[in-house]
Structures are given as C-alpha cells and as structure tokens.
Amino acid sequence: MQLVVGNKNYSSWSMRPWVLMKQAGIPFEEVMLRFDAFSPDSTFKRQLAGLSPAGRVPVLLDDGFAVWDTLAIAEYLAERFPAKQLWPADTKARARARSVCAEMHSGFTSLRSHFPMNIEAKLPEIGAKALAEQAGVRADLERIVTMWTELLREHGGPLLFGEFSIADAYFAPVVMRLSTYAPPLPEAVTAYMARVQALPGVAAWVKDALAEQDFLPFEEPYRTKR
Template sequence: MLTLIIGNKNYSSWSMRPWVLLKHFGIPFTERKLRFSQDPAAAFHTELAPITPVGLVPVLLDEGFAVWDTLAIVEYVAELFPQHAVWPRERQARARARSLVAEMHSGFGALRQHMPQNIEASLPSVGKRILAEQPDVRRNLDRIVGMWTAALNDSGGPFLFGEFSAADAFYAPLAGRLITYGVPLPAELTAYVDRLWASPGVAAWVADAKQEKDFIDFEEPYRKSASDAG
C-alpha cells in the first residue's frame, strides 16, 4: 500500500497535485497529514527528517521506499500503474503535457509568491490589488491563459489533453488560486476551471480543505500586508 505524506490541504499546493492524481484514478493509498509549522521541534520537521533529506511535502512511501518531489512522484505512479493514462497515450501529446507540467513545476514564481494557496478563502480585493501592483504576476497569468487556451483548442477538451491527466492535476492548485483571488478569465477557461474543480479528485481535496479550519498565519502573508497598508 502506498502512503502519501502531505501538508495542510488548505495551503499545500504541492501536496494537492499527487493526492488529486491518485484519487482521480482510484489508486489506493493511505494519507498521512503533517501540520505545517516553523517550529523545528514540531512533528512536521521531526517526522520528515528521517524520511526525506529535503524536509518537504509531499513524500510518497512505497513499502518504506521514499519518493519526494511532485514530478518524481507522478512519474513513479505512472510506472507503477501503466493501466492508467497518467500521461496522454499519444507521444506528442505526452511530450507537450510533460512540458506544461515542467513549466508549472519550475515557473510562475511571482504568482505563487503573491497569491499563495488558500482554498477556503475568498480574496478578490487582494487579487485586484496584486494584479495592479505586480506586473510579473500579470505576465504569469498571460502565459497561463495562452497555454491553457492552446492545449484545450488542440485537444478539444474537456481537460487540457482530452482526458484528465497529470497536467490537470498539476494545474489544479493554480486554478484554485484564480478562484480564491477572483482573477478574471476568458469564458472558455472559466469553464475549464469549473470542470477541473468538479472533477472527483479535486472536489474531494477541496471538500477536505474547507473542513480543516486550521489558520496558520505565516501561510497568509497578504493579511499582514493589508493590515500594514491600513
């Protein structure tokens, strides 16, 4: 049995990706959640230390063997369960899906910094201010609009490469950020976000996140910014 170690569902975008993927494809796993903490003596740090040298979530355990980093986890799952189309079956679509996933994995730093994940919140006024003040965030969003539009046009939908794949799992947290911060999108991309948010794995994660009710102040830096501005 696989075990997936994750952080708080409301905040942990990296944990969300492999969890959503496993759930969507009905791959059995045990969830182990560690509450985020900046205290080095907290369970988050002490329990991860002997498992992964990077001390971050998510981590996938397979009979004691640890795989960390979301992209490595997805590739491991794809090899373990080839019966599932974790990646598109067609070669060029698969290569393009991997390209989009790699871009999400290493890019969009401005958006991730200024619009951290917070699924239970609704922060359109914060989003409006960020878009007005942070041109790098706007550039990130322009790229996302272009890439999603091209992928959906090429595949015909309903997801980025037709059927749900690792690409959709990787962009699910970003879609959540757009919802949280009230970022306007073209109608066809709003429809894609709605479909993604309603897909089984994503919907299950979101429902759990909204039930957590576990406020962690260092995960919500925009609240301090708003108070400083006032």
C-alpha cells in the same frame, strides 16, 4: 502506498499527487503532517526527517521506499500503474504534457508568491492589487491563460489533453489560486476551472481543506497584516 501531505488548505504541492491518485483510483493511505513552522527544529520538520532527506511534502512511500518531489512522484506512479494512462497516449501530446508540467514546476514564481494557495479564502481585492502592481503576476497569468486556451483548443477538451491526465492534477492548485484571487479570465478558462473543480478527486481535496478550519498566521500574510 502512503502519501505524506501538508495542510490541504495551503499545500499546493501536496494537492497534486493526492488529486492524481484519488482521481485515477490508485489506493493509498494519507498521512497528514500539520504545518507549524518551517524552522529546522519545528515539529513538522522533525516528523519529515525520517521520511525524506528533502524535508518537504509531499512524499510517496511505496512499501517503505520514499519518492519525493511532485514530478518524480507523478512519473513513478505513471510507471507503476501503466494501465491508468496518467500521461497522454500520443507521443507528442505526452511530451507537451511533460513540458507544461515542468514549466509549472520551475516557473510562475510571481504568481506563486502573490497568489499563495488558500482554498478557504476569497481575496479578489488582493488579486486586483497584485495585478495592478506586479508585472510578473500579469505575465504569469497571461501565460497560464494562453497555455490552457491553446491546449483545450488543440485537444478538444474537456480537460487539457482531452481526458484527465497528470497535467490536470498538476494545474489543479493553480485553479484554486485563481478561484481565491479572482482575476478577470476568459470564458474558456473559467469553464475549464469549473470542470477541474468538479472532478471527484479535486472536490474531495477541497472538501477536506474547508473542513480543516486550521488558521495558520504565517500562511495568511494578507489577513494578518491588515
């Protein structure tokens, strides 16, 4: 298997399946395509053209067969490796895990927009400004806090559904966003974030992200506009 990803410092979508496969012990070869721009004629887009009709990362290649979109990749891996138990074993817990992943997949647009993933950066002043000025960010953050708190309470931790699952991989980029922008959070949430960051799969991604040292101005609006 090959997993095609973008820059690890910035690519939240790529982080999800990479962490999932690494943490679950599913062997794969990483193919990293550097972000250069998002115009149709960019090198990044040309490299992706032969891999995925969607023209986005991540892409999973299984003996040449392409699967794109993070939820599709997660479901494919769960079916391909049932012994890994990537979703919770309980039917209702599995349905809830799928629900919160789908909610993340299609929502939280304000948080995505105002808290873009930038693992290397520490931007608490930007986080405070966004919270003060953007009702959507406050609503998204409140929903994340409520969701995580309820799941941790219901399933007893240490992770959202007890043991590591697709849900934790799916929310790992959110953990990194909250770490970068440092909004005030309850203790149960910060403790969960620390546990996620300590997972070997997450720690390996973060280590690679910090080693990139690849500053991309179009991914750094809060710095380039100063």
